[in-house]
Amino acid sequence: MELIKLLGILIVVVGFALKWDSILTIMIAAVVTAVIAGMDPVAFLQTMGKGFVSNRNMLISVVIFLLTGTLERNGLKEAARSLMERVKNASAGLVMGAYGVFRVIFAAFNVGFGGVAGFVKPVVMPMAEAADEMDGRRISERHRDSLKGMAAGMENVAWFFGQVLFVGGSGMLLVQGTMSDLGYAVELPQLAAIQIPVAVVAVAVTTVYYFVFDRRLCRRDADELAKKSTAATDVSSAGGGAE
């Protein structure tokens, strides 16, 4: 067995792990693999050239950019915020769930709002925190960190499983290309249709999990608050009192 042929994979792993420039890593892995396999330089260039031409479809995002930047300029994010803010009287877990549903539907139409930096931080997190801090309650820092993890997690889950519903997304184009190299013809709408139940289950599972998780954190906050206030009463009744 020619295990040495797997050196290219090792290079990708090491390169990504050590945070080398990702494009450089890929190019080195490709060249090393070609050299080990004894490919002659022209055949290597041909493989690259054919690879480029047959994968041109993956840059369809350039066409989409003709619209997305200007949508942003005309207030897309503000509109998304006003839609999200209709979710009222919910716990943080439910806010996450609502965002998941919202995100997965829009992802299926390849519409995004700026990801973690552009939408989760300025819109979803404040809503989630406000939901759990209603009636003057305060959440612990640990709880707050957990909510941040959940918000980013929901963003990823909904985006990953939602983008494959978009007919013409780069993931399914790659699947189509891989299958066609192996001699199997597959169609994009069918590839996307199989993902509908997967996306529904993914968002539902994540919502339930985050809902339960958040409820537990809220209970712990309440317990701690109760403990603190009894401790405080103890202290004050004992006549002492810093803090």
Next chain:
Amino acid sequence: MGPVEFIQSADVTLSEKLLEVVYVIIGLVCIYAAVRNLRDRTNEKRVGTAVFWGVLGLLFVIGRWIPSELVGALVIVMVLPTIFRQVGAGVDKLRPTEAETAGGFEAIGTKIFIPAFSIGVVALVFALFTKISSLVGITVGVLLGMVILAVLRPKKNGPRVFLEDSRRMLDTVGPLIMLPTLLAILGATFTAAGVGDVISEIVGAVIPQGNLVVGIVVYCLGMAIFTVIMGNAFAAITVMTVGIGAPFVLSLGADPTVVGSLALTCGFCGTLMTPMAANFNIVPVAILEMGDEYGVIKKQVVPALIMLAFQIVMMIVLVAL
């Protein structure tokens, strides 16, 4: 076949012809970004940036018509400026201000979703009702969205605004836009070099060939684990499909649509669990100012494992029962 015969030929489908038009549009947008960057004196890396976008644009316009070894050579020329860190952006004077986006929302409100959804809707209509590539549908959807946006605010959204905003998006994403394509090219190189065969030999030594259920489980787990290692499902799918999917699952007559589609999302479950996918799992930790470096991954492991199990069962039910 040259471009002229290509357009005149009756053997070439309308879809293929229109697709080439789409690629020319992509090429022109990239070339526009190249020219704008070259003339941008605030961009310290303007030459390298112009080479990157210019060669990319050129490849889109002429790539199909020139010998593939020349395309390969140009791809290498294109990535050289990024490798030497010579691709960047100048001062972005056109970045929309908060007042501007708020003004847009005041003027249009939630009607903005009509052009936003037009891409996906038109792509879907093309996919369902025509034999024309859905990429052409996407492009038509983009053009329709632009028209709607221009009609909604004719004074604000002239043709120049769209072009400049797309240039702004390209500058923001930068050379990383090539990542999926380069990973696909890497996959093609791996396959040509026989990496897939080595993997299937290794797997063949461990599991019996001819058992579809075992093949499916190994393929799906392999996609997830390989993605955890590589940090990217796009890097995993080609090698895993050639190495495990084809010999252990597809050759037994499994439906390639179900298998291919779910294999990719099994890979996504791996992406949710790995620090190697820094963009999704580590960068948000910094953006959200969290204490725990793995705080995002920890919240994703349970959903990812459940989804992996769900998809394995789904694949078995759909193709093996």
